[in-house]
Amino acid sequence: MIKVSVNGYGTIGKRVADATLKQPDMELVGVAKTSPNYEAMVAFKRGMRIFVPKESKDKFIGAGIEPSGTIDEMIDESDVVVDATPNGVGAEYKKIYVEKGKPALFQGGEKSNVGEMSFSALCNYDEAVGKKYLRVVSCNTTAMLRSICTVNKVSQVKKVRGTVIRRAADPKEYKKGPINALVPDPASVPSHHAKDVNTVLKDLDIITMAVISPTNLMHVHLLDIELEKEVTREEILKQVLSTPRLVIVPGKAGINSTAELVELARDLGRERNDIPEVMIFEDSIYVKGKEVFMMYAVHQESIVVPENIDAVRAVSGIRESINVTNTSMGIRK
């Protein structure tokens, strides 16, 4: 069993912890919390071991949460640490992981040099096997890479032009905005998403633009992918349909928006309304000669969770992961 701990129990961390509990070959050592808030209380009540900064022990005990030890002790007990702390904090923790000789995963908010490589399971799992420090790319980059590497199986991708319509905040974030504007992010081109895709597909000609939109449910991407040779729409559809983690949203389903996608997740009884699959609108797939167009939605809170689980196996030297992760998490094709 791979002993996994989660440092930073927020939006991403809590989902990775739950996914870890579902893996047949993993054991959750525990999660690190810095304050005894409602998230810490729920995790504790659910039986997770809570590890805290040394100086905060009394604060947690006072709040009715008995810590199982310090964050340092949690790291010592772990085979792999999944770091899901806020942007930049992971890079600080890296010194401790290195000092203790512990493999660790970082998230997309960290600079790309925090890991030995940026990770996208469908694009570069094999290359990641045996590495010690991986950065799981961000939600937008994860979705873009899954899509590009899938289309690349039909014909080599030559060029990508993409637009990212970003959600302004996660549902729990009440201080972020905008609430009444569409904001170019940044106003200059290209947006950082292209650069991030290039950390995985180094030679790809890709330019992206991004706009922040006043919504908190999902992102939407508009991609224009140019291929080496002419393909048919059927070939693209067939490839997408046979690739896990990408789902075709049928035109006849009556789903025209991210609001209805999240409602679907609710109706399906998905935990936390999560949608870890890239949701491609069927009718948006359009092929003209060597060009493929598509629009899809990305559930920012959960899309990177399967990749984190795969990355745990990769740094543990395990050559096969994607199918086990998909089955254990109930991920659809």
Ligand code: NAD
């Ligand atoms: P979050 O704020 O929801 O969670 C971060 C957690 O880390 C919080 O619980 C916070 O209390 C805790 N924390 C803060 N300082 C800490 C410390 N010193 N030690 C231990 N824990 C500490 O953030 P998030 O949205 O889960 O983002 C985490 C990472 O994942 C970032 O790199 C982010 O860019 C990336 N990411 C976020 C999303 C998203 O949409 N939320 C999607 C993909 C990737």
